[in-house]
Amino acid sequence: MGLDRPPVSTSAFWEGLYASRSDGWELGHPAPPLAAWLSAGGVFPAPDSGEPARVAIPGCGRGHDARLLARQGYRVSGFDFAEVAIAEARALAQAEGLTVSFEQRDIFTLEGDHRGSFDGVWEYTCFCAIDPARREEYVRLVHAILKPGGRLLGCFYPLREGTDGPPFPVSEAQIEVVLSPWFGIVEAGPPAESAERRRGLEWLVLARRL
Numbered sequence: 001m002g003l004d005r006p007p008v009s010t011s012a013f014w015e016g017l018y019a020s021r022s023d024g025w026e027l028g029h030p031a032p033p034l035a036a037w038l039s040a041g042g043v044f045p046a047p048d049s050g051e052p053a054r055v056a057i058p059g060c061g062r063g064h065d066a067r068l069l070a071r072q073g074y075r076v077s078g079f080d081f082a083e084v085a086i087a088e089a090r091a092l093a094q095a096e097g098l099t100v101s102f103e104q105r106d107i108f109t110l111e112g113d114h115r116g117s118f119d120g121v122w123e124y125t126c127f128c129a130i131d132p133a134r135r136e137e138y139v140r141l142v143h144a145i146l147k148p149g150g151r152l153l154g155c156f157y158p159l160r161e162g163t164d165g166p167p168f169p170v171s172e173a174q175i176e177v178v179l180s181p182w183f184g185i186v187e188a189g190p191p192a193e194s195a196e197r198r199r200g201l202e203w204l205v206l207a208r209r210l
């Protein structure tokens with residue numbers, strides 16, 4: 001990343017990548033690990049009210065995963081601080097006639113409005129986009145917006161050595177350390193499907209909020 005860029009924790013950094021079409025993370029379709037998990041029968045459990053589960057997606061980008069989950073009947077909220085990402089996510093959902101809530105805001109501000117609001121959180125390529133020094137803060141945030149017993153499904157990436165990013169590398173051990181004060185890990189392993197360029201670099205974790 002160039003030294004003249006704004007810090008990675010600012011929306012300006014990400015707006016700049018979108019504006020210069022440097023959005024190399026864009027798949028143009030839902031994340032294969034999520035699609036495969038759902039196809040294999042994975043579910044975010046519904047609340048006792050019988051209403052569909054509410055699922056949050058931090059750093060949702062253009063909302064391909066949000067739309068996939070909405071198609072499955074979930075009540076989905078996508079959050080991203082990049083204006084263009086939220087505008088495109090809204091337009092894509094509207095074009096499909098899907099109801100999805102997209103909010104343009106910094107995810108680190110979510111707790112005030114969304115404490116204990118969600119049955120599930122889907123994490124994909126947001127954890128690797130934030131400053132690694134904020135990982136504990138991120139996990140605490142996810143814990144805060146989930147209901148007790150809520151599920152975090154996270155596909156962590158990229159599993160490799162080094163410190164440069166984004167995407168900032170992570171290891172299985174680091175994932176366990178950062179999650180364990182706040183979550184009980186239900187299962188973890190490589191996802192059944194990955195985008196070709198991410199194959200072997202992803203680690204799917206289903207965790208229960210403590």
Ligand SMILES: C[S@@+](CC[C@H](N)C(=O)[O-])C[C@H]1O[C@@H](n2cnc3c(N)ncnc32)[C@H](O)[C@@H]1O
Nearest residue numbers: 014025059060061080081082106107124125129
């Ligand atoms: C690598 S992109 C991934 C986007 C999407 N998850 C996908 O898979 O296409 C990371 C996204 O997180 C957003 N983001 C990073 N830090 C954020 C923050 N603190 N608050 C809100 N959004 C953030 C960026 O704007 C960007 O859209």
